[in-house]
Amino acid sequence: EGGPPVSSNAPKDRFLGGLLVDGFDEASCLSRYQSVMFRKVSSYIPSPYLLKRLRNYEALHKRCGPATELYNKTIDQLKSGRNVESAECNYVVWISYSGLGNRILTLASSFLYALLTNRVLLVDRGSDMADLFCEPFPETSWLLPLDFPINQFSSFQKESSESYGNMLKNNVFANSGDGVPKGKIPPYIYLHLSHDYGDHDKLFFCDEEQLLLQKIPWLVLRSDNYFVPSLFLMPAYEKELHQLFPKRDTVFHHLGRYLFHPTNSVWGLVKRYYLAYLAKVDESVGIQIRVFETEPGPFQHVLDQILGCTRKEKLLPDVTLQEPIGLTAYIRSKAILVTSLNSGYSENIRNMYWENPATNGEIISVYQPSHEEFQQTEKQTHNRKAWAEMYLLSLTDTLVTSSWSTFGYVAQGLGGLKPWIMFKPENRTTPDPPCRRVMSMEPCFHAPPFYDCKAKTGIDTGALVPYVRHCEDMDWGLKLV
Ligand code: GDP
Numbered sequence: 001e002g003g004p005p006v007s008s009n010a011p012k013d014r015f016l017g018g019l020l021v022d023g024f025d026e027a028s029c030l031s032r033y034q035s036v037m038f039r040k041v042s043s044y045i046p047s048p049y050l051l052k053r054l055r056n057y058e059a060l061h062k063r064c065g066p067a068t069e070l071y072n073k074t075i076d077q078l079k080s081g082r083n084v085e086s087a088e089c090n091y092v093v094w095i096s097y098s099g100l101g102n103r104i105l106t107l108a109s110s111f112l113y114a115l116l117t118n119r120v121l122l123v124d125r126g127s128d129m130a131d132l133f134c135e136p137f138p139e140t141s142w143l144l145p146l147d148f149p150i151n152q153f154s155s156f157q158k159e160s161s162e163s164y165g166n167m168l169k170n171n172v173f174a175n176s177g178d179g180v181p182k183g184k185i186p187p188y189i190y191l192h193l194s195h196d197y198g199d200h201d202k203l204f205f206c207d208e209e210q211l212l213l214q215k216i217p218w219l220v221l222r223s224d225n226y227f228v229p230s231l232f233l234m235p236a237y238e239k240e241l242h243q244l245f246p247k248r249d250t251v252f253h254h255l256g257r258y259l260f261h262p263t264n265s266v267w268g269l270v271k272r273y274y275l276a277y278l279a280k281v282d283e284s285v286g287i288q289i290r291v292f293e294t295e296p297g298p299f300q301h302v303l304d305q306i307l308g309c310t311r312k313e314k315l316l317p318d319v320t321l322q323e324p325i326g327l328t329a330y331i332r333s334k335a336i337l338v339t340s341l342n343s344g345y346s347e348n349i350r351n352m353y354w355e356n357p358a359t360n361g362e363i364i365s366v367y368q369p370s371h372e373e374f375q376q377t378e379k380q381t382h383n384r385k386a387w388a389e390m391y392l393l394s395l396t397d398t399l400v401t402s403s404w405s406t407f408g409y410v411a412q413g414l415g416g417l418k419p420w421i422m423f424k425p426e427n428r429t430t431p432d433p434p435c436r437r438v439m440s441m442e443p444c445f446h447a448p449p450f451y452d453c454k455a456k457t458g459i460d461t462g463a464l465v466p467y468v469r470h471c472e473d474m475d476w477g478l479k480l481v
Contacts, residue, residue, distance in 0.1 A: 012036045018051045019258045021058070021138055029134035031267040038274055038395055042257075042416045044250045049243045054258065057115055058137050064089030064120045065140035074217055079149050083187040087217040090119045093144055095153050096126025097194070098224035099375065100386045101406030103129075105226035105443050108255045112228055113221075115244075116237050117214070124153060128380050132387050134261040150188060156222055158197065162190040164213070165201030173212060188218035195224055195447040206453035207236040226409070226443040228252070229468050229478040233461055248467045248480045249440035252413035260414070262391060269369075269388035274395060277367045281335040285315055286396035289340035290405035292424070296373060298344025301430045305422055306345060306400070307352075309435035313420055315398055316364070319356035328361070336366045337396055339389040339407075343371035390414070400435065403473035409443035417441060421473050436472060440481040444471035448478040 014033045015021070026033055064070050070089045077087065094110045096103060107123070114121040122144040123129055135141055160166065167173065173184065192201045203209045205227075213219060228251055231237055245251050262270060278284050287306060291297055310316040316336070338346035350366035358364055369389055376382045390407055393399060394415030401408030403424035412419045418441050423431040452459040462470040462478050471477035 012041060016042070016257055017045050019046050019054070019254060021055070023138045024135075028264075029261055030264055031262045031270070032134060034267070034271070035261075038271070039415070040397075042253070044247065044253055044416060046250075046254045047244060047246055050245065050254065053115060053244060060089075060118065061120050061137045061142070062140045064091070065137075066122070066143070066145045067141075075149065078187045078218060081187060083185050083215070083217065090117070090217045091122055091219065092117075092119045093122050093148075093150075093218065093220040094124060095156065095220065095222040096124045096129055097222050099406065100132070100383050101390065101408075101410050102224040104256070104260060104390075104410050105252070105406050106223040108252055108259060109223065109225070109227045109231075110221055111255060111259060112231065112251065116231065116240060117210075119219070122148075128383050131380055132263060132266060132383060133259075134263055136259045136261065150218075150220065153220070153222075156190045156192070156220060158192055158194075158201075160190055160192070162186075162188075163192045163201065164189050164204065164209075165192055165198055168200045168203060168209070169198075185212070185215050187216065188220060189213070189216050191219055191221040191223075193221060193223035193225065193227060197447070199451070202449035202451060203453075205230045205234060205449050205451070207234055208453065210234070210236060225447050226252070226406070226445050227448075229442075229445045229480050230448050230461065232468055232480060233464060249442050251480060252409075252443055253416050253441060256410070256413050262387060266384050266387050266391075269384060270391045270395075273367075273369055273388070273392055277365070278335050278337065278392070278395065281333045281365070283332075283398070284335045284337060284396040285310075286337045286339070286393040286399045286411065287345075288393055288399070288401045288405065288408040288411060289338065289342075289345055290402035290407060291340075291342070292404060293428075297342045298348070299428065301425055301428050303345055303348055304430045305425065305434045306349070308430060309400060309420060309422055309433075312434065313437075315400065315420065317358035317360045317362050319352060320359045321356065324357055324361060331361065331363050333363045333365065336364060337392060338366060338368040339370075339393060340368065341372050341374060343368060404446070406443065412438075412441045413443060415441075424473065438472050439469065440479065442480040444474055444477040444479045446474060446477050448476070450476075 014036050024032060074087055074089050092110055092114045094107055111121050121142060123142045124144050130143060191204060232241055291302055311318060346366050346368040353364040370385045372382055390410045393411035399412055399417045399419035401419040401421050403421060418438050420435045421438050422435040425431055448461055450458050450461050467481055468478055469481050471479045
């Protein structure tokens, strides 16, 4: 619980049960090995099979990554517009898109898809990806080279003729599946997997369509969703996924800690904040407040919800009007780390615990690293802070999150924490109950397909298997439990 970072004479496993490998230049990415001094040891152990597949992936990425002979060869093919020889290296290009929490979740999803399909994941750096994340794979780069020939990513949208969905719709692959001659298949295709995708795009989640995609060396993917749960519903990947993740609700926990290491500038924000405000307290509680309203707030119904939840679930003490008489030698301290675009909630809670004593005598401190007032997706320092705050939340002992927010999902997954999630208020009214404990620490897939690929009809994909359920915070979403 809490406490200062462990000193070096009490060594913790820097490699997170084999998730991480040695051989990186430590100074270039301090968080990779220092995070273990700030985080509690995870109680979830990655499977030996996952570790084996990660090592194989790293070798593949090194062989096929940017500036290799094989990479150059497939680029030549791509430029010529041909798709003839069986390519040795196949790729998924991830397009940088949407808020930072969304990006982290889609990147993890795309990596898992790459792992399942033996593809190499390359990352469009957008405005700030290289500034936020260290390279995760040794002796190579995951950043898409700037001279990559397809660069009209902004034109890749729902309506694009290059999208797989539209190609299916327009019958480009007349007798789809195995029968299509390779000459008719383009060297690259755009996969539109964001929330507004259509029925044809959703066929991505059908085994049969994957057979065709297998023949396309370059898949360019745009998504703002954690689409992992639907991969678990595909018979083609069932066995492999079960071997990779015998405990299914640990997918993001393991992949997240494998992939996402804050760069030194972000790590500085995390480390200094943690050491200044969280390291010395007995216990910490993270409260992530995300309000989806057009006005900035603060809103009374949200404050009532936060206090209602923490009181009902006994996460924070009540206050009393009675001043305690004695002064004990040892006073338990608890820090509340609030993240929110608005400063009103933490000010209110801080005042409450200043103006009144806690009934259990605890001393409560309240901290909020930033209040950026509104979402600014493209600004660099803004996203550095957002990433640092997600990370800080993941270091707390107990977590309270907001519905529908990927920001909170990232924190819970990295931290291996099952938060209490606050239900989304309707009509500016505090929901009753205000919150509940989640079933698992996995993120929610907000826009899953509801389609039975075999029967070719609609189906409730949240009722097919016991380990893919509807989410606590979104009736139609899917999550692994
Ligand atoms: P979501 O919209 O809650 O799912 O989370 P995203 O991370 O995808 O997008 C929200 C964006 O708004 C973040 O990336 C931040 O840029 C910003 N944001 C939202 N809440 C916070 C917060 O508590 N702190 C900071 N620093 N930024 C936030």
